[in-house]
Amino acid sequence: MANLSSSRPVEAQRLLKLGLAIVAGLGQGTLALGACPAAAQQAAPDDELRPLPAQPPEGEAEDTPATAPLSILDPAPQPEPVPQSLDDLIPADAVTNPDVWAAAGVADPSPVVMPDSAFAEADSPLSDDVLAEFLPPPDPALQPAVDGIFADFALEEPQPLTPDPELEALASIAAPVLGELPELAETKIGNTLVLALPMAANAFPEKDAFIERFKDLSTLREFDDGEESRPQVAARARADEELLGDILRTYGYYDGEIVRQLSGGRRAGNNSDEAERAAENAAREPSVRFDILPGARYSFGRIDLGALPALPEPDVTRLTAAFGIKPGDPLYADRIIERELELRVALGESGYPFAEVAEPELLIDHARTEGDLSLLVQSGGKFVFGKVVSGDPGFLSGRHLSRIARFDEGNVFQQSLETDLRRAIIATGLVSSVTVTPRETRAPKDGQPGEVALDVAFERAPVRTIAGAIGYGTEDGFKLEGRWEHRNLFPPEGALRLRGILGTREALASVGIRRNNFRGRDQVLTVDVFGSDITTQAVDSRGFGTRATFEKVSNILFQKPLSWQIGGELLYTDERNRTVRDAPGIPLPRRAFLIGGLFGSVTLDGSDDLLDPSSGYRATLFLAPEASRSEGSQSFYLRSQADASYYKSIGSTVLATRVRAATIVGASFDDIAPSRRLYAGGGGSVRGYGFQGVGPRNDRGESTGGASLLEFSLEARIETPLLDGAVEVVPFFDAGAVGLGSTPDFRFIRYGAGVGLRYKTTFGPIRVDVATPINPTEFDSPVVVYVSLGQAF
Structure with missing residues (x-):
């Protein structure tokens, strides 16, 4: 009977105990349910069953106490008040300071007192002795009938069930085997924030990158300088806890754990004094520590690139290599985004202008600690370039745009060349906006690529420009300059330029025609006709002439490793060397020269920037054979010059050096016009001296120039923290x-x-140099200031 009662539901057991208490009372001739509080309370824990009041026997007064020969009927002490809600069970300290309350533990636990009753003295309320006393055994006469009923009763021995692999796998996920926690090393992020990460290098290889990324995004660190209350720190700590989990998953740690501790936490220890001190410090300077437990790093599993593997060779190999992610590689979310972009670029560069790449999908399998990546690719077919079609052929023809392009018809399509064409059209300055759209003109067939035309649509920009400038310089005096230009008067890109200068030492009028992208990209044809009257520190000349140039230029859009220039000029000039001081009684005769010649130059550019180089080199060679006729005599000579510069970065400082050498051979010094001789001095030469202020002088103090020149310059461009590094100091x-x-x-x-x-600036550095001559002459100023755009060399 005891075994049967132990298998019944709880409520059945309670009712059974209550029944036994009633039977016990009846066995003594007394019914006193209220005298058995233990049984009554167990039977009605939720006030569903209430103890009945004791009834006195008939004929006795109500105040006559009932006799109770058994100890179980003795009155029990009144129970403690029962809490009415869960909040009544929570101490106040656990709410106001949970960390300290938990660390303090139970100071004086109270012993458990067993009730003084018959049930307490017995081994079990339902022991065999108790049951035998109240429930006598059945009548022996009935035993044969009971045995007959169960004579043929038998139970088959149960067989073990077949193991279910899925349930075993589920159990392994639900109840993982916990290993030992790694040893952690603290990294202080700010006044209120500490990260504790695994100390072993191989436990978390991405630790440094993880910390830097967290610093950039942390909510706590953002407000680290302010005085924060404990609730503010706790709220921001929760946001940072989510952030840390997100960053862990970014680096492939999908089973990682973040343990947040506010103002000491487990580090306060179990000592109550230490806990109290920790609480005081926490209230004064709340802080947070995060323990980072990365767990296992996941890797890439299956890679699905859609139709990409079906492409022909060598495209499939090149594109797969461009994507770069292979099964088994560490699962970095950043790498998925990076390689997706590389794959899109590679498709465009391999002849697939209409390729489509779906958004990446990542399926995480925790059982395999892998992620299966799907990046479905539809190639759209391979194509080559066809014609370039202009939307406004009268303004910029399709033929001209084809010359600007860096591809020919039949070349494999490349997205970068399409983009380059768009940028080149904008660089003409003739349009305000450009759209280039590939259009299929022949579909791929029988393994042969199709063909696409490029439809170019643009909006015209204003083509006329009026510009002017006014200024003053210690060398040039006052100067007023004006310019008018029509940049497409002779389509395509044929410009007419009118320019005039009126100043203290210079007067100039010129008419020029310039055609950009002449018969090819970045090729410029220029023809100028001019008249001038110019006075410099060394030369006083006036004349007129014409000059024509055809050149391959290097520009910001496309810095070329090789550029060149060829041309010719014819001019008539009446000039003389200019004296710096008066020479009374000595006339300064003028001489007329008729000069004709050719010229050419070539430049090798291995620098990293056109306007502000920091590494590499440049070298230029200039040659100009000329013929000169003056006062009935004729001369032939060759003017030549070589320039070389070198740049090297040392930390944030750039060391730059320049050497220049020039010579004139084939004629005597006096037969060369003063304006064609060699001079030094000025902002692009020897700083500290005026323009053309370095060189030999005659008895009247005139700077005569010479037939040979040699220059050297050295400077250090030192970056400063001013204006976020935009300012350099240059000795x-x-x-x-x-x-x-x-x-x-x-x-x-x-x-x-x-x-x-x-x-x-975005268009090059603005330069201000202050220089002084080290070994000056009587004609040199003690200090010279130069202001210009771009580096000195």
Whole structure:
């Protein structure tokens, strides 16, 4: 009977105990349910069953106490008040300071007192002795009938069930085997924030990158400088906890755990004094520590690239290599985005202008600690370039646009070349907006690529420009300059330019025709007709002439490793060397020269930037054979010049050096017009001296120039923290010498030094140099200031 009662539901057991209590009372001739509080309370824990009041026997007064020969009927002490809600069970300290309350533990636990009753003395309320006393065994006469009923009763032995692999796998996920926690090393992020990460390098290889990314995004660190209350820190700590989990998953740790501790946590220890001190410190300076437990790093599993594997070779190999992700690689979310972009670019560069790449989908399998990646690709067919079709052929023809393009018909389509064409059209300055759209003109067939035409639509920009400038310089005096230009008067890209200068030392009028992208990209044809009256520190000349140039230029849009220039000029000039001081009684005769010649130059550019190089080199060679006729005599000579510069970065500082050498051979010094001789000095030469202020002088103080030149410059471009690094300080040293003969000599060598400032802009640095001559002559100023756009060299 005891075994049967132990298998019954709880409520059945309670009712059974209540019944036994009633039977016990009846066995003594007394019914007193209220005298058995233990049984009554167990039978009605939720006030569903209430103890009945004791009834006195008939004929007795109500106040007559009932006799109770058994100890179980003795009155029990009144129970403690029962809590009415869950909040009544929570101490106040656990709400106001949970960390300290939990760390303090139970100071004086109360012993459990068993009730003084018959049930308490017995081994079990339902022991065999108790049951035998109240429930006597059945009548022996009935035992044969009971045995007959169960004579043929038998139970088959149960067989074990077949194991279910899915349930076993589910059990392994639901109840993972926990290993030992790794040893952690703290990294302080701010005044209120500490990260504890695995100390072993191989436990979390991405630790440094993880910390840097968290610093950029942390909510707690963003407000680290302010005084924060405990609730504010706790709220921001919860946001940072979610952020840390997201970053862990970004690096492939999908089973990682973040343990957040506010103001000490488990580090306060179990000592109550330490816990109290930790609470005081937490209230004064709340802080947060995050324990980072990365767990296992996941890797890429299956990779599905859609139709990409069906493409022909070598495209499939090249594109698969461009994507770069293979099964078994670490599962980095950033890498998926990066390689998706690389794949899109590679498709466009391999002849697939209409390729489509779906959004990546990642399926995480925790059982395999892998992620299966799907990036479905539809190639859309392979194509080659066809014609370039202009939307406004009268303004910019399709033929001209084809010359601007860096591809020919039949070349495999490349997205970068399409983009380059768009940028080149904008660079003409004739349009305000451009749209280039590939259009299929022949579909791929029998393994042969199709063909696409490029439809170019654009909006015209204003083509007329009026510009002017007014200024003053210590060398040039006052100057007023004006310019008018029509940039497409002779389509395509044929410009007419009118230019005039009126100033203290210069007067100029010129008419020029310029055609950009002449018979090819970045090729410029220029023809100018001019008249001038110019006075410099060394030369006073007036004349007129014409000059024509055809050149392959390097520009910001496309810096070329090789550029060149060829041309010719014819001019008539009446000039003389200019004296710096008066020479009374000595006339300064003028001479007329008729000069004709050709010229050409070639430039090798291995620098990293056109306007502000920081590494690499540049080298230019210039040659100009000329013929000159003056006062009945004729001369032939060759003017040549070589420039070389070198740049090297050392940290945030750029060291730059330049060497220039020039010579004129084939004619005597006096037969060369003063304006064609060699001079040094100025902002692009030897700083500290005026323009053309370095070189030999005659007895009247005239700077005569020479037939040979040698210059050297060295400067350090030092970056400063001013304006986020936009300002540089540049100390420099220059030296230069001009010789009368065609072979350089150093009789008239001059040195200059100074310091400058560079302010970097999107169109190049603005330069301000202050220099002083080290070995000046009587004609040189003690300080010279230069202001210009771009570096000195």
